[in-house]
Amino acid sequence: MKLFSERYNYVKINDVIIREKITPEIQNAICSCYDKLQGFFIDSGIYYGDPYIDMEKYLWTYFLNQREGNFNVGSRYHIVATQFIEDVKNPWYKKLDLIEFTIKYLYTIDAKYDRRMFVFHSFVNQLNYEFKRLNFAYRVVNTEIVEITSEEELDAVESSIHDSPSNIKMHLNKALELYAQRPVGDYRNSIKESISAIEAYCREITGEKTLGEALNKINNKGLVIPQILKVAFEKLYAYTNQPDTGIRHALMDESGTYTPAAEEALFMLVSCSSFINYLNKKLK
Numbered sequence: 001m002k003l004f005s006e007r008y009n010y011v012k013i014n015d016v017i018i019r020e021k022i023t024p025e026i027q028n029a030i031c032s033c034y035d036k037l038q039g040f041f042i043d044s045g046i047y048y049g050d051p052y053i054d055m056e057k058y059l060w061t062y063f064l065n066q067r068e069g070n071f072n073v074g075s076r077y078h079i080v081a082t083q084f085i086e087d088v089k090n091p092w093y094k095k096l097d098l099i100e101f102t103i104k105y106l107y108t109i110d111a112k113y114d115r116r117m118f119v120f121h122s123f124v125n126q127l128n129y130e131f132k133r134l135n136f137a138y139r140v141v142n143t144e145i146v147e148i149t150s151e152e153e154l155d156a157v158e159s160s161i162h163d164s165p166s167n168i169k170m171h172l173n174k175a176l177e178l179y180a181q182r183p184v185g186d187y188r189n190s191i192k193e194s195i196s197a198i199e200a201y202c203r204e205i206t207g208e209k210t211l212g213e214a215l216n217k218i219n220n221k222g223l224v225i226p227q228i229l230k231v232a233f234e235k236l237y238a239y240t241n242q243p244d245t246g247i248r249h250a251l252m253d254e255s256g257t258y259t260p261a262a263e264e265a266l267f268m269l270v271s272c273s274s275f276i277n278y279l280n281k282k283l284k
Contacts, residue, residue: 019137019147022085022092029130030099031082033123040122046114055105056080063101093182096138096145099127100180104143142173144180147262153270160273163280164197165204171197172273179265187265194265194272195240198233201276205283211237223282233275236268 018026038052059080061068071078084090084098103124110120124140131138139148142161161172175193178186202214215230 018135020092022095023134026130026134026136027085029134030085030095030127033126033130034081034085034102036126037119037123040119043122044114044116044118046118051109053077055102058105059084059098059101063098091183096182100143100145103140103145107143141176144173144176146176146180147266153266156270156277157273160197160276160280164201164276167204168197168201168276171200172269172276175265175269175272179262179269185262185265187260187262190265191240191260191268194268195237198237198272198275201279205279218279225282236271240268 022030037055041047041051056077056079057068057071060066060071060078064080064084066078081098081102085095103120106120106123107117110117128139130136131140137147138145141157157172157176161169161176164172171193175190175197178190178193199211199214202208202211202218206214206217208214208217212234215225215233219225219230
């Protein structure tokens with residue numbers, strides 16, 4: 001819903017996208033998500049005792065690396081998540097690390113105890129709702145927090161991870177993890193993992209070793225890929241094999257080479273995910 005200042009162009013949405021910082025409004029929203037998380041545990045009907053305190057203890061021990069026996073102080077316990085988020089001394093990216101650590105914990109316990117993954121999905125959906133509402137330039141994809149430029153890109157990556165076999169999923173997850181690495185992503189290796197997902201996918205369905213041979217074999221099977229699209233992906237594959245990008249080859253020297261940036265890594269992750277989604281639909 002656009003407000004008056006946005007409708008009449010006094011404030012443009014692109015001018016208020018928030019990245020590389022957490023405003024007080026976003027901080028409050030994140031803490032509210034943790035407040036709601038306690039209710040999600042109850043609503044799941046799966047967990048007994050106090051699973052929220054168990055999560056806080058896990059964060060205390062494995063994120064803050066504090067001594068487990070010091071978590072309880074008499075009959076009370078340390079509040080970890082919201083205090084860490086509200087602490088002005090903690091950098092913005094470490095706060096996102098804590099959220100991501102929480103998400104991975106919830107994924108692990110839900111995968112063990114609840115096939116619906118109710119608590120995990122509820123928490124992630126609430127975070128993404130607040131991030132979108134407050135123009136925060138990040139979203140949770142799978143179990144990683146990533147910077148995004150559009151919801152369509154987000155959907156393409158999520159769909160390819162969800163619908164792909166485990167070996168392709170492994171490459172895409174790794175590409176996502178390297179892209180999301182903070183404070184600076186490993187963009188070169190993220191691109192490498194993205195194109196490796198395409199290679200693994202094409203190898204699995206054709207048995208061919210190279211992308212070009214695999215695409216030809218797919219065409220020969222009667223699954224026609226438009227020539228211009230085939231050429232486009234062959235050129236993307238060629239880009240990853242250029243010596244000067246250092247993606248498939250060691251960088252020759254710092255002054256004479258181009259190091260891939262976040263924009264290229266995101267483009268390759270989204271493009272490779274979209275191509276896998278495209279092939280998945282063609283093969284159905």
